[in-house]
Amino acid sequence: NAGVTQTPKFQVLKTGQSMTLQCAQDMNHNSMYWYRQDPGMGLRLIYYSASEGTTDKGEVPNGYNVSRLNKREFSLRLESAAPSQTSVYFCASSEAQASDRKGKLFFGSGTQLSVL
């Protein structure tokens, strides 16, 4: 059972380049999330999708766009990368609509992104 799969695992970009981080889950979850993790800042929510066809901004959305391609896939795009976007990016999914499953996120293994 794969769970949440993220690609790529590592990426180095130059300032101004663009790229898309891919995420797919095989647990039939409704909700999907993109987080970034920085030292001393913890996990911060970039964007989330409560269900197929909907997306909403999180805490730090500037410089990012997302697409919920279908129920399984949720991608994160950096249109013009900046050094401040150097971080570890995590995709997650959950059955967040069910009250007894609130907060139970399943994370991918992350993408280490460096912007030079």
Add this chain to the structure above:
Amino acid sequence: QKEVEQDPGPLSVPEGAIVSLNCTYSNSAFQYFMWYRQYSRKGPELLMYTYSSGNKEDGRFTAQVDKSSKYISLFIRDSQPSDSATYLCAVQGNFGNEKLTFGTGTRLTIIP
């Protein structure tokens, strides 16, 4: 003031010791409390999940919530080297589809 405060550590203890990890939060509306464990270069994984106040035990792990003081704790008994990881607390309200608020994490090392 951050919504969730967590001592970043690092914390090093000898194998077999009892470990206490703690977080404080500011919003009394939070109802769900979680601990996630994150091994190096891996994504976080849910370790403990608690609703409202009280204790919850799972093997060597005990999660404790004190809503009166807005304080959450994770205790690890008989700590093992395999417990070496970063532990993140997380809180969540109960209003619709709310997102989690995470602490910054405490890095724990168990010394054999």
